[in-house]
Amino acid sequence: MTELFREVQIPFLAAVLLAAAAGKALPRGRAQVPARYRDGAVTLALAAGEALLGVLLLTTSMFAVRLASVVFFATATSVVADLVHSGSGQACGCFGRFSAGPARRLGVVRAGVLTGAAILAAGVHETGAQILASADGRSAALLAADCLAFLALSPEVAAAVERRLHPVPCELRDVPLDATYAALRPSAAWREHAASLTSAEPTDVWRELCHRYLVYPGEVDGRPVEVVFAVPVDGGPAAVRAGVAWSSGWEHQDDDSGPQRVHSPVCGRRRTRGPAETSPPRRPRRDRSAETPHPGGATGTSRVGGLAGRR
């Protein structure tokens, strides 16, 4: 039984190494290694090394490979312990983007247990592939027990459960611009205003709590306008809203009406119009506040009436 337990450590460690390599090689995983190693080439080299070691554990029984796995896991234990001890809050990046949280003591314990498993397996004569080929029910049960123990000792799993139970409020969520564009471009609000935009690049992008605002220059009836999109950081394309204001640089305005919101999308329980029902963009009215940005000039938007989808 003891011999069998030692044998199953070989495919188990190989699987862990291959999973770690895959996690690091994912595009978004490359930034999650500790800051001192925050170089894409270094991360990829580390991932390649892990993958190579995992494959060698499966295909050869050379003692040098087993020794290399012991050294590798012992080094990993030292690095994670160092991160925890420094209290810097850095992620260990052991499994790329899946290890995005600060290094924890549980991670040190896991790395230590893996080091112990590598030491146990150092004297096994079969290759990982041979062990898997001759595996019976007992081997499968031991392998499953190994995996369960590994998951129980994984801070990534604990963090995922925590995220599931208590999701991070949208105000605190770090959302890159790519995610905002991914929500904006397929939205009905974008399709509705895309034809009136004169540039594909926004002139202003800022975030306030749960919304990111993007301002694009546009033109309606030959007049310059600013099209504003409000993209929720935790929502999909359906929640994107848009509005149009006269460009503040427009000096030849001949009417005195206020800014007009021309897209009032899907929001809460209010009834929303589908694309077929959406009326064509109305002519934006003049925005007085664009010229006089003080309370007296801010009354334009108060005239917006009869529009669904208020925040």
Place this chain on the structure above:
Amino acid sequence: MLPSRDLMHRRRRLRAVVSGDPPRYPEEEDLWPRRALEGVIVDASPHVLTLALADGSEVRLPMSATVSIWYDGRAELAALRPGRHAVVRPAASGGLAAEQIWVDIARVTGVITKRTGDVFEVDAGPHRGRLTVTVPAQAMRRVQVRHPRLEPGSLLDVIGVRRGHEILGLRPAHTSPQPAPHAIEPASRREAESVRILRGTATWFDHPDGVRGAAYPALDPYGDGGGCGTGPVTRLPYLSLGSEVRVRNECTGQEAPVPVIECGCLAARFCDRCVRCGTSPRGRVVELSRSAFVDLGGDLDAGCFNVTVRVDRP
């Protein structure tokens, strides 16, 4: 980038276009509790102080009977020499009578990058650049009480006086030691209100004369949010330049809306607590410009006050 005031109005207007709510301009409603004044001393007598303000105008301030003057500690009228910079808090009873005057007060907050004897070069963040501060021998022990490791890489926050182009750091700017990172308790996720209501410490920072505003640690690092990209140590709701926070001094009860004019890139790295009136529940959640800090009842020489910051109506 537009000037911060124009930027703030522009963003409020554009945001209102989407939301349908009329934009608010609370700073125009003169809700500030008191109006601090900053300027260079032109003349001073026992009864009147004349200041040249940043806009070129001059203002004559009567001295209240109980005026208190700070210049490297409590000072006499002789400290009000022409050419020195002064921050004046008017009396609470109204009018312009000076109640408290800080002369040539300066603050250096940042990470020590170089030390040569008692001269420290400090990286004050991407917006404020590098500063040089001299800690005199007689002040060194006092500073080391709060900053025992005065070596490159360590945080430094000292209040002192400006003499010409030199800044003398005379005392540590905070009154509780920097706790270990594991002592920082993150905000409870179960409390719905706690995400947008921040209870912690407000400090002040040197900013060109008369500007009222806040440096907020968690500005969006993407787009034109104005963030430093360094990320706050403790998690705070994301805002941008031109957003507005409502700041309440828990020690005096004074409250005012303050526009965000800068990223407080280094504020969140300080985990110290303010102990002006009880111990603040968490570290620095906002830095205020000198005028905003004084307007809200803060004493510049004390360096901090306990604060509640609401970010729910940016």
